[in-house]
Amino acid sequence: MKFYKKEGTNKFIYFFIAIFIIVLILQINRVIDKGGFFSLEQNFSFDKKPAKNTTFTFDNPQKMLVFYNKKSSQSKDILKNLEEAFIFNKIDYTLADIGDTVSTTGYDTFIFATDSFIGLQKSSFEGVKQATSNGKNLIFLNTSEYNPFNSISGIQKTGKVIEKSSEIHFTHKLFPGLDQHSPSSEMVVHPIFEVALDADCKILAWSKENTPLLWEKKYGKGRILYTNASFFADKITRGLMNQWISYGNDWYITPFLNAKLMHIDDFPAPIPRTVNKVIQEEYQMSTRDFYKQVWWKDMLEIAKHRNLIYSGFIIIDYNNAVRKEDMKEVSQITLEDLDIEGRELFLHGGEIGIHGYNHNPLVFDGDIDFAALSYHPWRSKEDMAAGMNQLLMYVKKMFGKKIKLYVYVPPSNILKEEGKEALVKNYPDLNVIASVFYGDSDRGAYASEIGRDKTIPKLFNFPRFSSGFYYDKDEMWSLFNAIAIYGYWTHFVHPDDVISDDRGMNKTWKELKQEFDKLIGEVEADHPYLEAIRASELTQRYINIEDLKIQSEKRDNKIYVGMENYREPFYMTMRIRNNSIKNISSGTFKEIYDTEDSKIYLLHVENPDLIITLGEENE
Template sequence: MDNNVKFRRNVYIILVGILAFGIISQIARSDLVLKYVSNNNPMSLAELREFEAANMLVTDESTSDAHCMVYDSLDELSVKYYDNFREVYRYIKQPYTIQDVAADEIRFESCRAVLLLNSIETMPDAVDELERYIAEGGYLFMTRMDHPGPVFTRIYRKIGIVNYRYVIGNNDIEFTSNVLIGQKNQKFADDHFYNDSLSVELDHSSEMLAKGDLSPIIWRYEYGDGAVMVYNGNNLFTKSNRGLIVGALSMLIRDYIYPIFNAKLFYIDDYPAPLSKAIDLGIYADYKRNIASFFKDIWWPDMIRAANRYDLKYTAVAIQDYNEVVAAPLPAYRQEDLTNLIVYGREVLKTGGEIGIHGYNHQPLQFREDIAKEYDYKTWSSYEDIETSVQTVVAFLKKAFPSYDTVSYVPPSNVLSEQGRKALADNWDSLRVIASLYEDDPRGFSYVQEFEIAPDGIVEMPRITSGYSEAPDMLWLEASVMTAHGYFSHFIHPDDLLDEHRGKKKGWKNLYQDFGNLLDRISDTYPWLKAQTSGDAAMHVAAVLNSRITRKQSEEKLAVDIENYRTKQYFILRTDKKIGKLTHCHVQLIDENTYLVEATNAHFNIELK
């Protein structure tokens, strides 16, 4: 009898458990939860406006940790170098002083490290002092190689060269070290990396870090009690090569630590958006579906599987309409499109993702006719019409998700004018981040960004790479930014496979295979990256930009103080020493002699053995 009672009781418990699970599951699938979904971030625009990005240029030469940048204000290339290096130093929060060979007496005695951004031929009177500075324990970073002259002849043996011949052209670079994190033994061969180098033979004690087919490109050489890092080229003035600057610097100076963002972001542009019910012959041949059914039944389930497998948090930026109307009154939304936004937006949120805004339609918020002609767009009729478009799409998102604040904006085709940006800020109260492009656009069409907090409090946070398939220029940019910032930001469009250029006529099966290969490589090379949505990452990026750090270093210990510490921050530490006792931090080996440091307090210490 007792056994029967126990059995029935267990059955009831199991049935109640199944029923409870079913109810919870249905609630999770329903719109009821989404009515109360809130992503209100505790950091307001008012707080962000108070943030100040650190200016690392110091005027007090007694600052013990300061590096000395030497440049030539009369040399256009040297000025471009300085413009790029000062941005790098802003990010790595390294104090520096500036000396101009065209106006100043060059001195090295108070420099923690010296960076030559000029031709060494412009400083004949400083070479002997520079040699003494290195021999007595200083660090020198020669950041460019010019045609050798009499001054170079006096110093080349002190920088690890035993013989040199003539200037050559390098179209590739192969890493014999991890100067770019995770890239040892990787070769990048493409015209975008073209670089003029000097044909040299290195001293046997020089440590070669990267080479071209015809000559070494980066090497480290110890001279006396100090060391020299040489970059055998002249292209460190570009944003795409900033990783080389940070990587070389962190391998020149012993036990060097610098802050990173540690973020992995993934944007889906034009999603959710109105879906065409037209027939694409390629899709229909493979899947017997029209375009809308394909994206609903095939593409999106595949994207969810990728998110689960590779720890992705999608930021999907929505389009209300694909009309080309650029003057009020703007057509109202269709109920079908609102339903699509709710259905697909709900799925995005359930994966832990974020919904942002791409636009009312796909017409960039700008007035230039040359840009409109290039992209086959229209220009907006007036500033007031742009404002109306912003108000309309913000209201459309609010209609779908009343308790959800959209915080992220991605410009259509990465084009945004100053007037368009103002309209966004003035008509979208919850806007916190604009995400466009990182790499420079020589045509001046794109909205190109640095990581920064604008005066109006909006975080400027560029995307880095794009596409389902890998490309040489994207691989290079990814590796460079990863070393400089610990940051991966990638975007795709659902309809890339319908575009002959973007989709390369591969079909979804092959594109999805390429996509998986890309994500496999990212997961294998940078497993430590922290998956985030655009809004969450923006708050963290803002906190890092607003912080200041002080490094205190000895042979046995590294101490870091963080001013304006708000949340956990991350650093890259390069050292060949063993890690000892840790205080207020966690340390993880992520590459050879390269560590990810998580600071859990404004003051942390790392013992080095």
């Protein structure tokens, strides 16, 4: 007697076994330490390459003489901005108090960073006046009714003071993007004088009240640039000041980091498992599904279309555990979210940095208004350390031992010195704090300058200049103002901007996505050469030029540029008045802006000796 197995029964058994194996694999995947099996790697080198020095010698290098008034707070604020700009740009300058007796010989440009001329020596006045008439440049960075140079600067008479003037409207090109925008009255308010000017003054910018703000006046063989405002005491106009000084020189050479960075704060982070009304109405799906199926895919599409690389900053859990004993084990489903998001970030070439074990800023009781900000104070540095160790443990568990974390973004951009000390002590690889460039430190904001930290030299500060998915004219001014001096742009967003009442501006994701693309597209149109890089790559670029020194001198139709502490190729910009670059001795160059009476070039410098030949290419 023969027995036959039913074919359907066999198929059912095979199907059941296959399902069992899949479920088993998924379950193993949930409980194993993925860091050991699917290890990732994040490792950057920040070693300085050996330095090379120029072989050139200079008899009359370009140099500037800056006058300020040590008794004037306004003058000190202007000087702060000026020196930050000159230090980054490697400008050779001499500083003199308004009352000092100084020689005016050997300088190409004279700059007055003051609102008060009380004490100015007659010899200095006559020396600057004569040198300008003989072909040098004279720049005033603040208005004053009692400026003794007013008559030769084109001012026929001054009228009443407009105490709260606002806006800056350009009628002449100065720098890409910057001259197409104006800071609003919420951003910049300053006093100006009503003025009557000589007919031959070239006015580059006007106020909202249609009063001249920035103008140029020929004087003998030289030129005078005049500022009828006091806004150069503000950080928000530092880039404008840099380009104004650039415009006032026969040539102006500055390092240019040539980069664009996009930060996503709170990513990776736990995804809310709630139903959001806005998302539900627009997409008919849960918040978690929206972020996985819509938001992240759209962000990747924008990155591809606009050539962006994302740097994300991880939050382990949105708890309020600010004491070691309250730190509980993070749920498995939260770790799955973090793991998936982190691997997605790496898969698309990004970098992971630190935002926090939780979202409570590293500050103690009394440092900020905790009630107003809905935060909790840390009890001690030991509790901070416990939270940091939790973050390192989970990162290792999810991604492996080869992930080094170099960049920290403070929650809500709030940080104090004690927190900074704890960071350095507990994150061994940390070397960058990326907070904000503009901000109110009195309210706890960690608003920093660019470069090496003054209190903890192991750290660098590379702040962000703009934020948000929505398009805002003041944000555009902020970012172009930064590019105009540092040559890089860092913007940051949060995934929950989409569902935030204030940061979302009551707009749908579709609307925000369009505005975000518009924002990026506008920067791209004005600065198409900016290179997309990760957060730590910006550190590498800065370290390469940190101790660079630049000298330059014009000889016939050539400008000789010599560098000390040249290490690796880097970018620089060069503005030339009433001329053009014909060729350079090494590296590459391209024109990036034409203002009619000056051209701005982007150079890739490949040697500590550089000879720039001037003249039209068709000559």
